[in-house]
Amino acid sequence: MTADLLQSLTDPQREAVLHVDGPLLVLAGPGSGKTRVITHRIAHLLSQGVRPTQIAALTFTNKAADEMRSRLDRLAPGENVWIGTFHRFCARLLRQYAEYRGLQPNYTIYDTSDSLSLLKRTIRETDVQLTHATPEQVASAISWAKNHLIEADRYVGGVNATGSIVERVYPKYQAALQQANAVDFDDLLMHVTLLLKENEELRASLDERFRYILVDEYQDTNLPQYAIVRAMSIQYPNLGVTGDPDQSIYGWRGANLKNILEFESDFPAVKVVRLEQNYRSTPNILSVADALIANNKQRKKKSLFTDNPAGKAVRMIQYSTHKEEAQAIAARISAQVAQGKRRPRDYAIFYRINALSRTFEDAMRQQGVPYMIVSGVEFYHRKEIKDLLAYALLMNNPRDDVAFERIVNVPKRAIGKATLLKVRLHAATEGLSMLEAAREAGMIDGLGNRAAVALAKFVALFDRLSTKINDPVEEILGFVLSESEFKRQYEATDDVEDQTRLENIEELLSSAREYDTEHPHDGTLEHYLEEKTLVNETDDFDAEMDRVTLMTLHAAKGLEFPVVHIVALEQGLLPHERSRENPEQLEEERRLLFVGITRAEEELDLSMARYRDFRGKRNMTIPSPFLMELPRDEMEVTEEQTAFAPDFPLDESFFPEFPISGQRSLDLPRPALPSAVTNIRTAADLLGEREGDAQPRVEPNAFVQGMVVTHDEYGLGKIIALSGEGAKRTATVRFASGAGEKKFRLAYSPLRPA
Ligand code: ATP
Ligand code: MG
Secondary structure, three states: OOOOHHHHOOOOHHHHHHHHOOOOEEOOOOOOOOHHHHHHHHHHHHHOOOOOOEEEEEEEEHHHHHHHHHHHHHOOOOOOOOEEHHHHHHHHHHHHHHHHOOOOOEEEOOHHHHHHHHHHHHHHOOOOOOOOOHHHHHHHHHHHHOOOOOOHHHHHOOOOOOHHHHHHHHHHHHHHHHOOOOHHHHHHHHHHHHHHHOOOOHHHHHHHHHEEEEEEHHHOOOOOHHHHHHHHHOOOOOEEEEEEEEHHOHHHOOOHHHHHHHHHOOOOOOOOEEEEOOOOHHHHHHHHHHHHHHOOOOOOOOOOOOOOOOOOOEEEEEEEEEHHHHHHHHHHHHHHHHOOOOOOEEEEEOOHHHHHHOOOOHHHHHHOEEEOOOHHHHHHHHHHHHHHHHHHHHHHHHOOOOHHHHOOOOOOOOHHHHHHHHHHHHHHHHOOOOOHHHHHHHHHHOHHHHHHHHHHHHHHHHHHHHHOOOOHHHHHHHHHHHOOOOHHHHHOOOOHHHHHHHHHHHHHHHHHHHHHHHHHOOOHHHHHHHHOOOOOHHOOOOOOOOOEEEEEEEHHOOEEEEEEOOOEEOOOOEEHHHHHHOHHHHHHHHHHHHHHOOOOEEEEEEEEEEEEEEOOOOEEEEEOHHOOOOOOOHHHHEEEOOOOOOOOOOOOOOOOOOOOOOOOOOOOOOOOOOOOOHHHHHHHOOOOOOOOOOOOOOHHHOOOOOOOOOOOOOOOEEEEEEEEHHHHHHEEEEOOOOOOOEEEEOOOOOEEEE
């Protein structure tokens, strides 16, 4: 390793990079070079004679892994170090040792939607009444159990209704997976954990093989991930982890902060390095981040400084409507790009949930700003893509019942539900896979001749396809398309959507072509399918593309952008409504915002809208309580002045969370808002107001929590609670006038939406 590579590091960074044997914990805030330490440390280990195959570097997203690989390629070109996500790492180990877990090496990995459809089938066949729980809730309970390493036969449901359903369904679901030679995402981790736990020799040999394990974003590991790296670091305890407890955002997936907080007690001989200099952000941005995270109770305080120039003040902007928010941001980006100040790829827009992206997409398109939405999973979730891949999955693993059921009648082959039910029954009684059962169609009780012939034709098609299994992937998919007449279903129509489907199929073929080119010798259908199943959120992201990035806050982890916009900072969105009653989840939401803020290098805008159309309704919003926690004096706080405002005399006492300052230092081009006034009408219309109706009757259900209402006598107020149904629907309103809180039966009250 050349000296100048070490020179580009601070003293503590260098200390971590030069560490060779023994456990290492790098605990540091955002932008302090943790990821940089990992890549440099790998390069250093290689320079010390450690063989590349003895190193494994684990992360959480493919994007982070790719980034690490390209950084390492610059430091140590051509070295064959294993770098990837935990899930990929486990998928690979499980292929090698599948039989230890009762699987075959060609097992299928079910994505979330495939697992859910298998689960639904299991629920139907288990004869349980799902009155108290949805299949999704059962799925999440099973996922929770797996992330806590509770196996199906050890699951005890307890007294509540959902628990006892899960107790009955989980073992059956697991058996169905096993029967189909398949695993779900959580299984990848759980199988490998159990593999290591139950086979000491194997564990010891893997411990020896991967002598140096490095984990980035260690704060987000859950119990199985922790157990895996821990089990492989006993004889060779060279486990090096980097993390920031303040950036732990996967509690809902079972991530356990204890893993990082207790690392020091797990490995008493650990070398601990703290990095305190931030290289990413301006002091203004860091101070906002710092003030926010200081509100979390469950944390160790860290100090972080930067030598970067102060930069611009962080801006907090309140827009009138969600549309205005999106348009103003798009217009600002468009103007700055047009002036040559920045490039589109310098900007990122983060939101809490995917559903919020639509308005921003529209605004970007209107302004002609190139953008990309980062959510790689979507493409592979499209029906035509899943269908086509299901053929390949079934070829790879003929026991994959979910794939079989998905395509046996796609395109239509007159194989209906009744037929499938009989095949399934036959499979269950004979202990066969669906495909094997279909082979015996002639022997299935009560199956008509036509159905038996249709099944036999399908089996013959399958056998024909299977002869190609070792061809390049593009050829395999092409062969499936031609033999199965798959495209026929979309070609025959003028439907625009079918046109899009055909384009998507072409897109999939190009991905296969790319795969074949990248893997001229070692490519297999199985590996291609695994790559496609394990795509995750940030996979579409390509920093080289000159586009504005739109992504969720979760996907933004580990990344950095010169200008960051965090939008829709409103109660119920950020923090998410499900964190309302739960202080721990509220802290996690705060960390999520902290992660978002600390992605910004030079400029940061935080915004909200007073009205937002969401889930088909227009609601008056409540500002996110997190906004109240920020150091306003150091920030530029702005309320957009529009036609909306005069109708809506808010003052500080009314919205103590978001005092409106007199400052109106807007430097952004004002979006044209000809419709602002009509918007109010539209809002009122939506809520039931009719023109000329002096005392409009408002549907009780039109009143929602947080809505601002008006009362002839008491004036403006805000609904702070709602109870009862129908004619008894009651709202508690807090009035701004000093009238205090009052309750109203909505069916009879003169309350109106403001
Ligand atoms: P996060 O917690 O957000 O993942 P991190 O601690 O992993 O952040 P890095 O992404 O490694 O931080 O580094 C942040 C930025 O600072 C990167 O652009 C990196 O190249 C730069 N950087 C880190 N250390 C130095 C250094 N010593 N000299 C110059 N630039 C540095
Ligand atoms: Mg990092």
